Amino acid sequence: MDQQHLPSARHPAPSALPDGVGLAWFWLTAATLGWLLLALSVRLHAVHWVLRFIDAAALAAGETSIPPP
Incomplete structure (x- = not known):
C-alpha cells in the first residue's frame, strides 16, 4: 500500500462530518438518553x-394482603 495515502498524526484523515457536528450529535444523544x-x-x-x-x-x-390463619 502506498504510504503517502495513509493518514498520520500530522495529516489526519478528513472527517465525513463538518467541524462540531460529531460533538453536537454526542450531546444530543446524551441529552435524549438523560x-x-x-x-x-x-x-x-x-x-x-x-x-x-x-x-x-x-x-x-x-383488608390485609395476608389472609388470617
Whole structure:
C-alpha cells in the first residue's frame, strides 16, 4: 500500500462530518438518553405511589394482603 495515502498524526484523515457536528450529535444523544431515563424514573415513582395509596386505602378498609390463619 502506498504510504503517502495513509493518514498520520500530522495529516489526519478528513472527517465525513463538518467541524462540531460529531460533538453536537454526542450531546444530543446524551441529552435524549438523560430525558428518557428521567421519564422512566418519574413513571416508576408514580406507579410506586399509586400502589402505596391503593394499599393504604385497602388497609384503612380493613383488608390485609395476608389472609388470617
